[in-house]
Amino acid sequence: MKKIFYPSINETLYTGILDNGLEVTLLPKPDFHKTYGLFTTNYGSIDNEFIPLGHDSFTKVPDGIAHFLEHKLFEKEDEDVFQKFGRQGASSNAFTSFTRTSYLFSSTDNMLENIQTLIDFVQDPYFTEESVNKEKGIIGQEIQMYQDDPNWRLYFGILNNLYPKHPLHIDIAGTEESISHITAEDLYLCYNTFYHPSNMNIFIVGKMDPEQLMQFIIDNQKQKEFVKAQPIERRFPVENAKDIIKEDQINLSVSRPKAIVGLKGLDDVPEDGFERLKYQTTLQLLLQLLFGDTSESYLSMYNEGLIDDSFSFEFTLDRSFHFADFSTDTNEPERFANQMINLILKSKDSPELTERNLNLAKRKMMGKHLKSLDSLEYIANQFSGAKFGDTTLFDLAEIIDSIELDDLLAAQEAFVRPEGLSRFFIYPK
Amino acid sequence: MTFELNKQVNLHVIPTEKYKTVRVLVRFATPLNKVTSSQRSLLASLMETNSLNYPDQVALSKKLSDLYGAGFGIGVSRSGNEHYFTISLNIINDDLVPNGTSVLESSVAFLKEIIFSPNIKDGSFEQDTFNREQANLIEYINSIFDDKQTYAALSLQNLFFSQSSSQRTPSFGDVETIEKETAASLADYYKEMIANDRVDILVIGNVAEGYVERCFKDFGFSDREAFSVPLFYQPPFQNVIQQKTESLPVVQSKLNLAYHCDIFYYDDLYFALMVFNGLFGGFPHSKLFLNVREKHSLAYYASSALEPFRGLVTVQTGIDGNNREKVLRLINEQLKELVKGKVSEEDLHQTKVMLKNQYLLGLDNQRALLEQAYLKVKVPVADISQEEWLGRIDAVTIADIQEVAKSVRLQAVYFMEGERN
Numbered sequence: 119m120k121k122i123f124y125p126s127i128n129e130t131l132y133t134g135i136l137d138n139g140l141e142v143t144l145l146p147k148p149d150f151h152k153t154y155g156l157f158t159t160n161y162g163s164i165d166n167e168f169i170p171l172g173h174d175s176f177t178k179v180p181d182g183i184a185h186f187l188e189h190k191l192f193e194k195e196d197e198d199v200f201q202k203f204g205r206q207g208a209s210s211n212a213f214t215s216f217t218r219t220s221y222l223f224s225s226t227d228n229m230l231e232n233i234q235t236l237i238d239f240v241q242d243p244y245f246t247e248e249s250v251n252k253e254k255g256i257i258g259q260e261i262q263m264y265q266d267d268p269n270w271r272l273y274f275g276i277l278n279n280l281y282p283k284h285p286l287h288i289d290i291a292g293t294e295e296s297i298s299h300i301t302a303e304d305l306y307l308c309y310n311t312f313y314h315p316s317n318m319n320i321f322i323v324g325k326m327d328p329e330q331l332m333q334f335i336i337d338n339q340k341q342k343e344f345v346k347a348q349p350i351e352r353r354f355p356v357e358n359a360k361d362i363i364k365e366d367q368i369n370l371s372v373s374r375p376k377a378i379v380g381l382k383g384l385d386d387v388p389e390d391g392f393e394r395l396k397y398q399t400t401l402q403l404l405l406q407l408l409f410g411d412t413s414e415s416y417l418s419m420y421n422e423g424l425i426d427d428s429f430s431f432e433f434t435l436d437r438s439f440h441f442a443d444f445s446t447d448t449n450e451p452e453r454f455a456n457q458m459i460n461l462i463l464k465s466k467d468s469p470e471l472t473e474r475n476l477n478l479a480k481r482k483m484m485g486k487h488l489k490s491l492d493s494l495e496y497i498a499n500q501f502s503g504a505k506f507g508d509t510t511l512f513d514l515a516e517i518i519d520s521i522e523l524d525d526l527l528a529a530q531e532a533f534v535r536p537e538g539l540s541r542f543f544i545y546p547k
Numbered sequence: 548m549t550f551e552l553n554k555q556v557n558l559h560v561i562p563t564e565k566y567k568t569v570r571v572l573v574r575f576a577t578p579l580n581k582v583t584s585s586q587r588s589l590l591a592s593l594m595e596t597n598s599l600n601y602p603d604q605v606a607l608s609k610k611l612s613d614l615y616g617a618g619f620g621i622g623v624s625r626s627g628n629e630h631y632f633t634i635s636l637n638i639i640n641d642d643l644v645p646n647g648t649s650v651l652e653s654s655v656a657f658l659k660e661i662i663f664s665p666n667i668k669d670g671s672f673e674q675d676t677f678n679r680e681q682a683n684l685i686e687y688i689n690s691i692f693d694d695k696q697t698y699a700a701l702s703l704q705n706l707f708f709s710q711s712s713s714q715r716t717p718s719f720g721d722v723e724t725i726e727k728e729t730a731a732s733l734a735d736y737y738k739e740m741i742a743n744d745r746v747d748i749l750v751i752g753n754v755a756e757g758y759v760e761r762c763f764k765d766f767g768f769s770d771r772e773a774f775s776v777p778l779f780y781q782p783p784f785q786n787v788i789q790q791k792t793e794s795l796p797v798v799q800s801k802l803n804l805a806y807h808c809d810i811f812y813y814d815d816l817y818f819a820l821m822v823f824n825g826l827f828g829g830f831p832h833s834k835l836f837l838n839v840r841e842k843h844s845l846a847y848y849a850s851s852a853l854e855p856f857r858g859l860v861t862v863q864t865g866i867d868g869n870n871r872e873k874v875l876r877l878i879n880e881q882l883k884e885l886v887k888g889k890v891s892e893e894d895l896h897q898t899k900v901m902l903k904n905q906y907l908l909g910l911d912n913q914r915a916l917l918e919q920a921y922l923k924v925k926v927p928v929a930d931i932s933q934e935e936w937l938g939r940i941d942a943v944t945i946a947d948i949q950e951v952a953k954s955v956r957l958q959a960v961y962f963m964e965g966e967r968n
Contacts, residue, residue, distance in 0.1 A: 127567070127643075149565040151907045198841075200831040205893070207900040226907035255844030262799040263847055263865050266965075268693050371796045372693040374686060411608040420604060421675070426683045428690075447690060478612045485615030488639045489568045492913070547796050 119332050124512050127491060131512065132328040134336075138344050139316025142335055143501055145323040147494065151226045153324035154494045155233055157240050158502040160319075161312035162217040163290040164438070169351040171311045176353055179308060180299045181285070182292015185214040186250075186257060187305050191221070191240060193249055199239045208232045214290055217437045220502060224495075229326060230334055237320070237338055243309050245302040254297055261291050268372050268544055269445075275542035276380040276443055279363040283355035286439055315339065316347035321501045323494045354438055359384055359537040367543040376544040377451035379458045383440035385532040391507025394435070396517050399483075400529045401433045403521060405442060406479045407470045408461065414470065415461050424454050436505060442533075455541040462539065466530055476523055484518050549924070550760050552748075554770035559920055560759045561751040567640055569651060569752030570913045573658065574921065575632040575744035578776040579625055579713045585720025586736045587632045589728055591621040592680040593672055594634075599664040602673070610657060614650055615639050617657075625718040627856035628776045632740065634661065640753045651754065655762045662741070663767050667734045677730040685722050699801040699963050700863065706789040706959035707782070707805040707859065714780055714857065743771055747924065749917045778925060779811045780857040789959040797965045800868035804878065805959040806860040808853075810951060812922075813929045818939045819947035820853065823955075825898035826890055826948065827851045827881065828862055832897055834881035835862065843877065845870050860955050868965050875960070885952035888945045895948075899940050906936060 119134040132144040163185060167178045192199040192212070203210040208225035221240050225232045264270045278287040291297070322331065362382060388394045409416055409431055419425045429446040448454045461468075490496050500511040509517075550558040577583065601607040611617045618637035625631060636658060638650045666673040692698050701717055708714035746768055750759050784807050810820045828835035828851025839849035849864040866874050884890075909915040910933075923930040931939075 149563075150911045152911045201897070204830065204832050204897045204901055207904045209901070209904065224908065226904050252844055256840060256847060259799065259845075259847035259865060259867070262867075266695050266797045266799050371695075373689045374693070412605055412612055414605065417603055417605045421679065423679060423682065426686065447686070449686075478609060482612035482616035485617065485639050488643050489616070489618070489637065492566045492568050494911075 119329075126515060127488070127512065129491070129512065132332060134332060136315070136336060136339050138339055139314070139347050140339060141319040141504075142332060143319065143321045144326065144328045144331055145321075145497065145501075146326050146328050147324050150324045150494065152224055152494060153226070153229045153232070153322065153326055154222065154224045154498055155236050155320070155322045156220050156222045156498045156502050157236050157320050158218055158220040158318060158504075159312050160217070160317050160437075160504070161219055161308070162215050163288065163292075164216050164285040164354070165312065165352050166285050167353045168311060170307050171314070171345070171348060176351075177307070179304050180292065181288045181296040182257070182290070183300055183304060183308055184219055185291045186253065186297060186300050187308055188212045188214045188219050188221075189253055189257060190245055190250065190305060191243060194239070194242070194244045199235070202235055202239075203232065206231050206235065208235075210236075216286055216290065218503065220499075222498075226325075230331070233322065233331070233334065234338060237335070240313070241342060243306065243313075245305045245309075247302050250300060250302050250305065254300075257291060257297055258294050261289065261294055261297075264289065264291065266371075268370050268376060271368065271370060272376050272378050272445060272542065272544055273443070275366060275368065275544070276378045276445075276540060279366055279540040279542055280380045280382040280441055280538075281357065281439065282361050282363055283357045284439065285354070311350060314347055315344055317350060319502055319504060321498045323498050359535075362538070362540050364539075365541050367545060369545050369547045372544060372546050374447050375449065375451045375546065376445065376447050377454045378443055378445035378542050379455050379462070380444075380540045380542070381442045381462060381534065382538040382540070383435075383442075383533055384535055384538050387435060387440055391509040392513070392517070395506040395509050395513070396521065396525075397529065398433065398435045399514070399517050400521050400525045401435075401442070401533060403476065403479050403483065404465075404526045404529055405431055405433055406483070407475050407526070408465050408468055409444065410479070412475070412478065415468075419454075419457065424448060424450060424457065451543045451545075455543075459539055459541070462534060463536060465534055466527070471523065471526060473523055476521075476526065480518055480521065484515060487514050487518065548756050550763075552763060552766060553768050555773055556746040556748075556768045556771070557924070558748045558760065558763050559750070559924065560754065560756045561749070561916060561920060562754055562756055563751065564753050565911075566752055566913055567643060568913070569638050569640060569750065569754055570917060571636040571638075571654065571658065572747075572749045572917050572921075573634040573662065574747045574749070575740055576629050576747070577740070577744045578774055579628050579630045579780075581712045581716045581721070582724055583736070584623070584625070584630055584713070584716055584718060585724035586728060586733060587630060587740065588623050588718070588720040589681060589684055589725055589733060590737055590740070591623050591632060592684050593676060593733070594661060594665050595619075595621040596676060596680055597666050597673075598660050599666055600660055602666060614654055614657065615644065617650070617654060623718050627779045629778060630718065632744070634658065642753065651759075652762060655766075659766060665737060667737065671730040671734050674730050677733070681725060681728065684719075684725055688717075688719065688722050688725070695795075695797055695799075695801065695963065696863070696865070699803050699961060700861070702791065702793070702963075703803040703805050703861065703959060703961040706791055706961055709789060710783060710785075711780070714782070742769065745771070745774065747921060749920055751913050751917055751920075778856065781809070782807060782858050784956065785958060788957055790962075791960075792962045792964055794964045797963070799865050800871065800965040801961075801963040802864045802866055802871055802874055803961045804862040804957060806862075806955045807958045808858050808860045808951075808955050810855070810954065811858065812855040813926055816947060816951055817855065819943045819951045820855065821902055822895070822898050822940065822943045823885065823948050823951040824851055824853050824860065825902055826894060827860075827885060827952075830898065830901050832894060832901075834884060835864075835878065838881060839864060839874060839877050843873075845874055845877070849874075849878075871962060879957075882952060882955065886949060888949045890945055890948060895945065899943070902940050903937055906940075
């Protein structure tokens with residue numbers, strides 16, 4: 119077990135990789151009542167084509183299966199895990215993203231018991247045809263609920279334009295049609311491949327005794343047998359800039375149109391973890407300078423009534439994709455998209471890109487970063503995302519500090535390409 | 548610790564070393580009213596956008612960046628018969644600031660600017676800002692319709708509070724009243740609010756009480772009168788169940804129910820009410836979740852919630868339209884089970900453990916601690932120790948829960964009918 123102290127934020131991390139490959143990270147927060155535990159596999163909705171453990175050729179599984187598996191892991195032969203956590207005074211939940219599935223609990227008592235429940239239930243699958251079929255009704259309702267959420271539809275609208283072949287464009291829960299094909303056998307196939315300890319990590323933060331807790335987890339894992347790890351091979355459809363759908367729209371039950379502009383990253387992101395986090399942070403700062411609420415572009419669009427408080431933008435980087443999106447509610451969706459695209463294309467020469475503005479944006483980002491360290495959930499989610507190798511959230515202050523104007527210009531040059539742009543609109547029915 | 552700055556203007560400071568941030572809340576309170584709810588909502592939009600010395604958003608946002616990315620917002624809400632206009636500010640601890648300057652001190656000056664120097668000249672808000680924020684707020688209110696869960700909840704509220712226009716109106720006001728405001732009339736209302744509202748300033752974080760008191764000592768408020776409406780709103784019980792069905796072009800249907808309940812915040816039966824709600828639809832082991840969702844797969848969500856400041860218990864479900872009658876029957880059955888006291892020892896225990904867990908989790912959350920501190924001042928019987936709180940949950944019996952369940956009576960049914968039928 120390694121112990122790392124970060125003096126500037128007064129935090130101490132305990133990390134270790136167990137014999138079976140499981141990565142464990144502990145962050146004690148002695149003043150808190152709460153302990154928050156997150157058990158994560160590096161497996162999400164986009165991983166629908168892969169070589170199953172012990173096989174030698176690729177298999178394609180139904181869309182929405184990672185999320186389906188997440189639901190089903192809570193059900194055991196003799197009990198429901200939600201209820202077990204409940205009896206131990208813990209709340210539990212789980213979520214599936216494009217690239218991860220995480221299981222969590224938060225409790226103020228019975229910490230070791232809850233951690234044991236977390237680890238054991240995720241490592242003990244129980245799927246039957248009957249229970250799989252029953253779940254289809256519940257998940258069907260969940261999918262319907264998201265179908266009625268205009269912001270969700272807007273987001274997937276632009277993803278469908280930018281990634282028409284890549285599974286990123288598919289709703290994380292799949293479709294009512296696709297989940298109808300899921301069988302217990304499919305679930306075991308995915309489980310055995312992606313829930314191997316070497317593809318997983320545990321992050322626990324809050325009230326704890328770190329030495330005792332680490333030993334507890336080591337002992338727990340020693341009692342279980344796992345087949346030898348194999349590198350996981352995933353496959354994604356080949357896609358290039360020509361595949362991008364430049365524009366699309368749908369009609370929904372909304373009071374006001376919505377518009378989103380997407381910019382797909384066609385450049386290669388750095389392999390090295392530190393450099394990759396620096397690339398992400400640089401692009402976040404770049405977008406902040408260009409379109410944040412301290413920019414003249416923002417002010418003029420706001421004053422013209424082209425955007426309102428619903429305007430937002432984000433840069434997203436993860437396993438096998440990176441893109442930026444810019445969205446708003448607006449009465450003039452076309453004009454918003456045109457103006458946004460124009461600003462993006464001309465961003466190299468933007469008057470906003472000054473030392474002074476960069477320093478202000480860095481100061482803001484640093485403050486927000488420090489504030490985020492009060493949220494145990496945020497810290498845990500960032501760490502278990504594990505997108506940056508050995509570089510973590512706790513290195514972010516150093517990265518923010520190191521970024522200069524030239525870095526922004528270089529990132530702009532690499533990321534902003536006209537062929538990566540697309541737009542999507544929602545109009546009232 | 549509480550300091551009286553002026554009559555009806557109080558500063559509450561909660562020092563703790565637990566956090567990297569300091570959170571400040573300035574809350575203006577007044578009796579709930581349909582017209583002023585709208586005025587305050589519009590005022591919140593304007594005062595959040597700019598001020599006399601930060602005349603546009605860029606100037607204001609740059610100031611917030613300068614304060615190390617201070618989080619700043621103004622919102623409106625309500626509790627029973629009171630309406631709140633709340634300014635919140637979230638900053639990093641001074642000991643994390645690299646060059647030893649005090650962000651807290653600068654933040655207090657910033658708050659002073661926001662509160663006492665809005666963008667008013669010659670008795671009117673700056674006209675362009677006013678027009679834009681008025682239009683944006685109207686668009687925002689109209690767009691609530693787009694979020695079907697919120698829309699269903701507001702429609703239900705409209706049915707349940709058919710006899711009170713102030714309770715029926717959402718805390719952020721209504722389009723009709725907002726349209727009538729002018730830059731001059733709103734400036735008049737601003738003066739009224741600043742002069743007459745009860746004000747509480749709450750600060751939590753790694754701060755010294757004396758230092759915070761000095762920061763706010765001559766903040767600029769004057770004495771004011773206490774107002775005399777009771778905090779709790781007691782809705783009249785109606786013999787007829789209000790019903791409304793609305794067909795909308797959506798996929799999922801929604802069935803929402805409102806129940807009359809005579810038990811209020813920290814009443815004798817309040818702890819039993821919380822346990823009742825946990826068993827009825829508050830947790831994943833509740834009767835609604837287990838029966839409507841897990842056993843019959845009829846819904847993705849099916850839950851209940853309390854509004855203990857205005858005598859209301861609600862149930863919300865997202866279902867397939869065909870199952871309306873079936874779901875309604877199931878919900879009624881679950882309530883009847885509770886009236887009969889059909890609760891296993893295990894479920895009772897689990898509910899109590901979950902409520903205690905929620906309570907302790909709240910003690911880690913700055914925002915929740917500030918709200919708790921506010922309520923403890925306004926509802927003195929709520930000022931109990933951690934031990935007493937946990938003890939009172941433990942003391943709840945099945946007979947208490949039956950008593951609560953008997954007093955929960957259906958008053959309104961809202962059904963949003965989707966296209967999938």
